[in-house]
Amino acid sequence: MLLPPDLVTPVLVVDQARLERNLRDMAASAAARGIRLRPHAKTHKTAQIARLQLDLGAIGLTVATIGEAERFADAGVADLFIAYPIWPSPARVNRLRALADRVRLRVAAESPAAAQRLAPLSHGASPPEILVEIDSGHHRTGVPPDRAGEVGLAAARAGLPVAGVFTFPGHGYAPGAREQAAAQEAAALAAAAAALHDAGCERSGGSTPTAQLTADPPPTELRPGVYVFNDAQQLELGVCRGDQIALAAAATVVSHQAPGRFVLDCGSKVIGADRQPWSTGFGRVLDRPGARIVALSEHHATITLPPGMALPDLGQVIAVVPNHVCNAVNLADELLVIRDGEVFDAWRVMARGANS
Amino acid sequence: MLLPPDLVTPVLVVDQARLERNLRDMAASAAARGIRLRPHAKTHKTAQIARLQLDLGAIGLTVATIGEAERFADAGVADLFIAYPIWPSPARVNRLRALADRVRLRVAAESPAAAQRLAPLSHGASPPEILVEIDSGHHRTGVPPDRAGEVGLAAARAGLPVAGVFTFPGHGYAPGAREQAAAQEAAALAAAAAALHDAGCERSGGSTPTAQLTADPPPTELRPGVYVFNDAQQLELGVCRGDQIALAAAATVVSHQAPGRFVLDCGSKVIGADRQPWSTGFGRVLDRPGARIVALSEHHATITLPPGMALPDLGQVIAVVPNHVCNAVNLADELLVIRDGEVFDAWRVMARGANS
Numbered sequence: 001m002l003l004p005p006d007l008v009t010p011v012l013v014v015d016q017a018r019l020e021r022n023l024r025d026m027a028a029s030a031a032a033r034g035i036r037l038r039p040h041a042k043t044h045k046t047a048q049i050a051r052l053q054l055d056l057g058a059i060g061l062t063v064a065t066i067g068e069a070e071r072f073a074d075a076g077v078a079d080l081f082i083a084y085p086i087w088p089s090p091a092r093v094n095r096l097r098a099l100a101d102r103v104r105l106r107v108a109a110e111s112p113a114a115a116q117r118l119a120p121l122s123h124g125a126s127p128p129e130i131l132v133e134i135d136s137g138h139h140r141t142g143v144p145p146d147r148a149g150e151v152g153l154a155a156a157r158a159g160l161p162v163a164g165v166f167t168f169p170g171h172g173y174a175p176g177a178r179e180q181a182a183a184q185e186a187a188a189l190a191a192a193a194a195a196l197h198d199a200g201c202e203r204s205g206g207s208t209p210t211a212q213l214t215a216d217p218p219p220t221e222l223r224p225g226v227y228v229f230n231d232a233q234q235l236e237l238g239v240c241r242g243d244q245i246a247l248a249a250a251a252t253v254v255s256h257q258a259p260g261r262f263v264l265d266c267g268s269k270v271i272g273a274d275r276q277p278w279s280t281g282f283g284r285v286l287d288r289p290g291a292r293i294v295a296l297s298e299h300h301a302t303i304t305l306p307p308g309m310a311l312p313d314l315g316q317v318i319a320v321v322p323n324h325v326c327n328a329v330n331l332a333d334e335l336l337v338i339r340d341g342e343v344f345d346a347w348r349v350m351a352r353g354a355n356s
Numbered sequence: 357m358l359l360p361p362d363l364v365t366p367v368l369v370v371d372q373a374r375l376e377r378n379l380r381d382m383a384a385s386a387a388a389r390g391i392r393l394r395p396h397a398k399t400h401k402t403a404q405i406a407r408l409q410l411d412l413g414a415i416g417l418t419v420a421t422i423g424e425a426e427r428f429a430d431a432g433v434a435d436l437f438i439a440y441p442i443w444p445s446p447a448r449v450n451r452l453r454a455l456a457d458r459v460r461l462r463v464a465a466e467s468p469a470a471a472q473r474l475a476p477l478s479h480g481a482s483p484p485e486i487l488v489e490i491d492s493g494h495h496r497t498g499v500p501p502d503r504a505g506e507v508g509l510a511a512a513r514a515g516l517p518v519a520g521v522f523t524f525p526g527h528g529y530a531p532g533a534r535e536q537a538a539a540q541e542a543a544a545l546a547a548a549a550a551a552l553h554d555a556g557c558e559r560s561g562g563s564t565p566t567a568q569l570t571a572d573p574p575p576t577e578l579r580p581g582v583y584v585f586n587d588a589q590q591l592e593l594g595v596c597r598g599d600q601i602a603l604a605a606a607a608t609v610v611s612h613q614a615p616g617r618f619v620l621d622c623g624s625k626v627i628g629a630d631r632q633p634w635s636t637g638f639g640r641v642l643d644r645p646g647a648r649i650v651a652l653s654e655h656h657a658t659i660t661l662p663p664g665m666a667l668p669d670l671g672q673v674i675a676v677v678p679n680h681v682c683n684a685v686n687l688a689d690e691l692l693v694i695r696d697g698e699v700f701d702a703w704r705v706m707a708r709g710a711n712s
């Protein structure tokens with residue numbers, strides 16, 4: 001990734017060529033297997049990338065919150081799935097009703113109680129479709145596959161169409177775990193479809209670590225998010241190569257007070273504080289694979305270099321890869337888009353902070 | 357903290373009574389010791405809390421970036437210290453010059469090279485004052501105390517007034533470490549002042565864990581930030597009591613699929629992903645001290661309860677304390693201010709994202 005000169009750091013930059021290649025590769029992979037692609041827009045939160053995804057054949061977008069759905073609807077996206085077990089309070093039901101009047105809407109349910117509370121939506125002109133959330137091994141949210149029928153029944157009794165089941169195989173986010181996670185995901189989705197007595201229903205899965213693996217039976221729909229940019233977690237899990245990293249924080253060297261150690265001006269307010277137990281640090285330095293981000297404050301990233309590697313000069317600008325790109329993007333108001341080493345656009349992170 | 361009914365969660369709420377007590381207590385503690393208070397505004401990033409701090413006797417504010425300084429200058433704050441070793445590129449020097457024309461400005465330097473680059477500011481009507489950053493044991497940025505003179509000399513040769521020295525005793529952020537950190541801070545500041553041959557110069561220190569400890573010789577100025585709200589880190593370090601927590605994320609129970617475990621709708625996009633090695637989890641549940649936040653995704657906080665503690669109902673709203681409140685606030689566009697269990701104001705986080 002060639003950084004333009006004179007960037008005002010810290011700032012998030014997107015390499016347009018890498019981004020578009022990542023988008024094309026995932027679209028082609030899904031198409032080759034006959035799987036529908038519904039990318040998770042929580043990663044990029046921008047109208048421009050949403051448009052690129054849809055132009056490449058995505059059937060719609062996935063979002064995590066009603067607020068994200070509202071902003072992407074405002075941006076003209078016509079088919080949205082809120083893949084989150086939102087609690088249907090009266091205020092939320094009203095917002096869902098307004099959304100269902102504007103777009104083709106799918107909504108998650110993961111308990112009979114929540115499904116029942118969605119009943120007022122059945123009276124609308126185009127009620128949302130329900131997907132039952134199941135747990136395929138991540139043990140976060142979702143019912144066990146054999147209990148999908150209970151939730152589906154509650155939704156049907158509430159007068160809502162049940163389109164199928166979905167899961168997030170988040171347990172694939174660990175070294176060596178993604179093949180098994182993909183297999184468990186496929187099996188759990190199939191079992192849940194059977195529990196709904198609807199083998200032909202939507203079986204929606206996917207995450208960036210598992211989306212390109214072969215599973216039997218394959219999901220009918222995939223919802224990866226991170227793949228548009230990739231990040232240090234995907235790199236360290238072996239999901240992507242370094243040249244598939246499409247987003248970085250451009251940061252300036254502000255201090256070097258000890259041998260083999262320097263400090264950059266990108267901290268947790270720019271790249272996020274995410275760190276998995278298996279991460280090598282708080283992110284990666286794009287062109288220095290041996291470097292480690294050993295400490296992170298709000299505005300400081302402390303980097304150590306292997307013996308013999310030269311320290312960068314004070315004032316030099318360096319590209320840092322966040323561990324978890326979704327959280328880094330959600331800290332920024334805009335992304336600078338670079339092509340051939342020049343800034344040619346700035347995309348607003350228009351769904352930033354849309355958490356409710 | 358009494359949460360109002362019908363909050364749209366997840367949302368950050370500030371308990372006004374607790375906030376004001378925290379502000380008064382720190383102001384009184386500094387005043388009783390004859391120490392000037394220059395609170396770090398990176399924590400709250402709001403004009404309203406800045407005004408309260410100044411009304412209670414703070415001599416000015418500390419900020420971390422030029423962007424924060426610009427926004428607080430816009431809000432009418434007249435005395436600002438950028439306590440960060442910014443690299444003085446030509447663009448940054450221009451912004452500092454514009455700031456120095458508007459407010460009483462202090463700027464950090466932590467290398468002779470950076471100090472030299474500030475020389476163009478010496479020609480302004482009111483050049484900024486320089487404080488030399490020293491390392492008192494945190495080993496992040498700052499020169500060793502005995503080398504403060506080199507940086508001070510470079511600043512003086514650049515034609516800028518050298519007001520003194522400053523440090524951040526961040527190594528006090530560990531269990532049992534803050535007393536020693538405060539002692540090291542005091543000794544390092546005194547040694548650095550001696551290296552500047554200016555025993556009467558500003559010796560600026562402070563952090564919330566150390567700010568109320570007695571040190572010899574005491575700093576002349578303190579820059580705590582987190583104390584306005586406190587957070588789970590301060591609670592677990594023993595720096596504050598539970599009833600001094602003035603900010604929480606109000607979050608809704610969206611799932612309980614296993615005994616003793618439930619999921620809230622506040623994730624790392626609301627409370628931040630910060631977790632120190634000594635933290636008990638990804639934050640704390642305000643009214644359930646035995647609960648642990650064992651996992652955090654972007655929109656999910658997974659809580660475990662000790663045996664025998666009743667699970668909350670689906671849909672119930674619960675107050676969660678972030679580990680690191682500065683990063684949580686920087687994720688929000690506004691803070692809801694509550695008094696007597698009612699929302700009575702919303703304060704804009706007007707310096708949110710001002711990282712450069």
